[in-house]
Amino acid sequence: MESKKYLVVIPARGGSKRLKNKNLLPLANKPLIAHSIEVANSIPSVDKVIVSTDSEDILKASVEYGAECPFLRPDSLAADTSTTFDVIKHTLSTLETEHKLSFENVILLQPTSPLRTKENLKGAIELFEAKKANAVISVCECEHSPLWSNTLDEEKSMNAFLDSQILNKRSQDLPTYYRLNGAIYIYKTEELLKSKSMFPTKKSFAFEMDSVNSIDIDNQLDFDFAEFMMAKRKK
Numbered sequence: 001m002e003s004k005k006y007l008v009v010i011p012a013r014g015g016s017k018r019l020k021n022k023n024l025l026p027l028a029n030k031p032l033i034a035h036s037i038e039v040a041n042s043i044p045s046v047d048k049v050i051v052s053t054d055s056e057d058i059l060k061a062s063v064e065y066g067a068e069c070p071f072l073r074p075d076s077l078a079a080d081t082s083t084t085f086d087v088i089k090h091t092l093s094t095l096e097t098e099h100k101l102s103f104e105n106v107i108l109l110q111p112t113s114p115l116r117t118k119e120n121l122k123g124a125i126e127l128f129e130a131k132k133a134n135a136v137i138s139v140c141e142c143e144h145s146p147l148w149s150n151t152l153d154e155e156k157s158m159n160a161f162l163d164s165q166i167l168n169k170r171s172q173d174l175p176t177y178y179r180l181n182g183a184i185y186i187y188k189t190e191e192l193l194k195s196k197s198m199f200p201t202k203k204s205f206a207f208e209m210d211s212v213n214s215i216d217i218d219n220q221l222d223f224d225f226a227e228f229m230m231a232k233r234k235k
Contacts, residue, residue, distance in 0.1 A: 004047035006125070007095070007103035007189075008040040010067065011087045012111050013078050014055030018219045023058055023111050025223065028230045032217065033058065034065040035114035040107070041066045042118040045125060047103070052091050054078035070099065084108065085198055092189065106189050108198075112217040113183035114226055115233075116209070124184045124207040134191040135204040138184035140214040142177040178206065181214035 012033050016022040023033045033051065040049040051062035052073050059069040071094055077087055088106060095101045105128070109116070120138070128136040148171070150161045166174065184207060191200055215226050 002100060003102050003104065005103070006043075006046045006048075006105050006107060007092070008046050008049045008107045008109055009088050009091050010036050010040070010049065010051045010062075010109050010111055011084060012051055012053045012055070012058050012062070013073075013082075014053065014058060015078070017080075019217070019223060021057075022217065022223075023053075023055075024061055027114055027223070027227055028234070030065070031061045032114055033062060033111040036109045036111045036116070037062060037065045037067045039116060039118055039121055040109055043121055043125065046107070048095075048101070050091055050095070052077075052087050070094075085192075085196060089193065092193070103189055106187050106192065108185035108187075110182050110216075113181070113213075113215065114217065115213045115215050115229060116183040117213055120207075120209055120213055121184060124186055127205060127207050128186045131203070131205050133186075133203050133205050134188045134195075134200045136184070136186040136207050137199070137204065138181050138209050138214070139178040139206045140181045140209050140211050142179050143211065145171060145174045146177055147174055178208070181209055182216045183209060183214060 010033065012023040019025070024031045027035065037049060040046055049067045051058065051067045051069050053059055053062065053069065054073045054075065059072065062069050073087065073090070077090055088108060092103065092106065124136050124138060147166050148162065185198065212229055215222065215229065217223050217226055
């Protein structure tokens, strides 16, 4: 068994309900998935970049842009209910049993975060190693404080919409909240498999990213905004 340090897994299903063929849509003259592959391949400490997909078209595009796709994901892991953990576990298991490869750490890069940069990934890996972490997960500052949010009843009443303690506070006086941005997840493989969770409770740390690099493409508006920011970045 050959042991390596870092495996990057990029999960990319063929089916996409909100944005058809999302992972292959051209962004800055490349398929969306190519941007994540190229960032992964720009990091010297990354030993292997694997795209896990059920689509022959995504497989071909991924290989063209520098990833490896030694197997197609089984149908059981290509449904809407399939979990990311199961996809990573399947990738690790297949590489171990069929290719005699094991990895000390695994990095998850979702293809829907095309503005994630080489510097972002490099910084997250440096934090992971400096902290001797079990996990490093990227976040960004919330666009709006969740303290200004609540649910509405059938009457749409706002009588108790905000907590009385923040009614007269300015937004800048509220605490800063962060949200998951979906761009970078780094795990110690042993701890990930042991916890069976994408959010290990021990020795997990946040890697902060700015809001632009955190763009996560879920619908056409997200894609249009990413396209605009990518063009602006090139200028």
